[in-house]
Amino acid sequence: GAAGPMAARGWRRAAAAAAAVRPGPGRAPGAGPASEPVPGAAAPAAASVYVHWPYCRKRCSYCSFNTYVVPTVDEAAVRACLVQEARTLLQLSQVKRWVITSVFFGGGTPSLASPGTIAAVLEAVAGAAHLPAGAEVTLEANPSSTTTQRLAGFKAAGVNRLSIGVQSLDDAELRLLGREHTAAEAQAAVEAARGLFPGRTSIDLIFGLPRQSLDAWTQGLEAALGLCDDHISLYQLTLEWGTALAAQVRGRALPAPPQDLLADMYQAARTTLVAAGFRHYEVSNFARKGALSTHNLSYWRAEQYLGVGPGAHGRFVPRGEGGCSREARVQLPEPIAWMRAVQSQGHGTGKRVMLSPLEQLEEVLALGLRTDEGIPPERWGRFSPHLSLEAVFGAPGQALQQQQQQGWMVLDGGGLRCTARGLAVLDSLLPDLLCQLQRAWGPAAPGPAPGPGRKDPGAVPGGDAVGP
Numbered sequence: 287g288a289a290g291p292m293a294a295r296g297w298r299r300a301a302a303a304a305a306a307v308r309p310g311p312g313r314a315p316g317a318g319p320a321s322e323p324v325p326g327a328a329a330p331a332a333a334s335v336y337v338h339w340p341y342c343r344k345r346c347s348y349c350s351f352n353t354y355v356v357p358t359v360d361e362a363a364v365r366a367c368l369v370q371e372a373r374t375l376l377q378l379s380q381v382k383r384w385v386i387t388s389v390f391f392g393g394g395t396p397s398l399a400s401p402g403t404i405a406a407v408l409e410a411v412a413g414a415a416h417l418p419a420g421a422e423v424t425l426e427a428n429p430s431s432t433t434t435q436r437l438a439g440f441k442a443a444g445v446n447r448l449s450i451g452v453q454s455l456d457d458a459e460l461r462l463l464g465r466e467h468t469a470a471e472a473q474a475a476v477e478a479a480r481g482l483f484p485g486r487t488s489i490d491l492i493f494g495l496p497r498q499s500l501d502a503w504t505q506g507l508e509a510a511l512g513l514c515d516d517h518i519s520l521y522q523l524t525l526e527w528g529t530a531l532a533a534q535v536r537g538r539a540l541p542a543p544p545q546d547l548l549a550d551m552y553q554a555a556r557t558t559l560v561a562a563g564f565r566h567y568e569v570s571n572f573a574r575k576g577a578l579s580t581h582n583l584s585y586w587r588a589e590q591y592l593g594v595g596p597g598a599h600g601r602f603v604p605r606g607e608g609g610c611s612r613e614a615r616v617q618l619p620e621p622i623a624w625m626r627a628v629q630s631q632g633h634g635t636g637k638r639v640m641l642s643p644l645e646q647l648e649e650v651l652a653l654g655l656r657t658d659e660g661i662p663p664e665r666w667g668r669f670s671p672h673l674s675l676e677a678v679f680g681a682p683g684q685a686l687q688q689q690q691q692q693g694w695m696v697l698d699g700g701g702l703r704c705t706a707r708g709l710a711v712l713d714s715l716l717p718d719l720l721c722q723l724q725r726a727w728g729p730a731a732p733g734p735a736p737g738p739g740r741k742d743p744g745a746v747p748g749g750d751a752v753g754p
């Protein structure tokens with residue numbers, strides 16, 4: 287059968303594939319050959335901001351996101367820390383002088399925060415950098431905390447795009463997923479959202495549930511099509527280690543969905559959505575009328591972003607410090623530890639790793655190929671001024687040439703990208719392409735190719751925040 291459609295979570299999966307904050311050489315800034323004009327340094331003066339709200343009312347059976355269910359949240363304290371950290375990170379980055387192209391409130395369940403908290407963070411960002419009036423500001427909402435009144439509050443706070451976790455429109459499936467809402471409540475939430483954010487309401491759906499049939503999935507998708515606006519994210523269920531659902535499947539209380547059924551579900555969904563006028567612009571994302579998510583595109587295009595809040599990831603070039611190499615940061619995941627760090631030193635960064643030029647290119651490759659636009663030569667050239675796409679991937683007899691012959695990849699004047707068929711199997715194509723990149727880079731590499739088991743100089747034992 288077909289290699290399984292590649293799954294889920296645009297951001298998480300991609301970041302992992304691209305070795306997000308993987309232990310790397312962590313070269314001292316300015317040391318060695320890496321101090322040459324560095325990849326990414328000439329990037330456009332724009333960045334995005336991700337803000338993490340780390341709480342949910344209840345843990346869903348499939349979810350392993352960085353989120354906590356606690357009896358009470360000291361919202362004033364969390365708000366003060368988010369505001370403080372946003373200011374500090376903007377200060378530490380060159381982003382301070384730049385345009386913020388988008389802000390994304392994710393989680394967890396940021397629709398549980400009060401509109402006042404969202405407004406305070408946006409004001410902090412606008413006060414420390416330039417946040418244009420039209421910048422995309424997304425908030426993720428759970429149908430259980432999505433009344434029209436709350437949504438109006440978020441809109442007044444500056445939110446202009448809503449991403450709703452619908453997951454399914456079948457009550458039995460929603461129960462299996464451990465969701466607190468019914469299909470009717472999800473439907474009402476989407477309708478309320480579309481009223482306030484017309485053309486800018488997205489829904490998340492999950493497919494590949496245990497015992498879900500192809501028919502059940504296609505019918506669910508048809509129902510979603512009748513409800514949705516111009517953006518849909520389709521995530522193949524990942525059985526994440528440590529989740530209740532994964533334990534049930536491991537204990538054989540539930541069957542794992544067969545790989546070829548998953549591939550069929552993905553293809554069927556793609557066909558249906560394309561017929562309905564949607565562009566399949568990223569592995570898991572579909573948009574019509576140009577309603578692509580600016581924020582998520584900024585990740586896939588390997589642009590700079592700040593991560594604010596517990597466990598948030600960022601990629602940016604710090605100021606000073608020889609000043610041109612892209613750094614990966616992860617904030618401390620646990621909210622209380624993160625708050626203590628923010629209160630004592632202005633931010634709760636748990637890990638900082640300088641990305642080597644090769645590591646940056648690996649991200650450019652793994653993330654860029656997720657989109658239908660792929661990697662244009664200009665973007666590649668910004669990160670790799672001396673080794674063109676053609677020089678890396680054009681060689682006959684190598685992985686890319688074979689993938690082109692299979693009709694999965696294209697390399698031409700427009701750059702490197704997947705075909706529609708290739709997008710469905712990207713997971714199985716990437717490893718060979720990463721190898722081809724590493725080999726081509728080989729002798730030209732300013733440092734050793736990254737590998738596992740390397741000590742991570744950016745990580746501080748004990749999880750204390752690192753400065754600056």
Ligand SMILES: C[S@@+](CC[C@H](N)C(=O)[O-])C[C@H]1O[C@@H](n2cnc3c(N)ncnc32)[C@H](O)[C@@H]1O
Nearest residue numbers: 295297336392393449488519579593597598599
């Ligand atoms: C799974 S995606 C859903 C996007 C949505 N479908 C849309 O179109 O806007 C969003 C989630 O990815 C994670 N995420 C995104 N950016 C992140 C970052 N910079 N750091 C940490 N987590 C991030 C968060 O858990 C966030 O809630």
Ligand SMILES: C[S@@+](CC[C@H](N)C(=O)[O-])C[C@H]1O[C@@H](n2cnc3c(N)ncnc32)[C@H](O)[C@@H]1O
Nearest residue numbers: 348349393394395426428451490521522523524
């Ligand atoms: C942070 S949640 C969205 C907002 C809100 N917390 C909610 O669930 O309604 C991010 C999205 O990631 C997707 N997701 C989370 N865990 C997943 C998994 N194990 N497999 C597939 N998709 C998953 C879900 O579609 C979910 O809507």
Ligand code: SF4
Nearest residue numbers: 342345346349393394
């Ligand atoms: S899917 Fe959303 S609501 Fe459910 S636990 Fe994960 S972050 Fe929370």
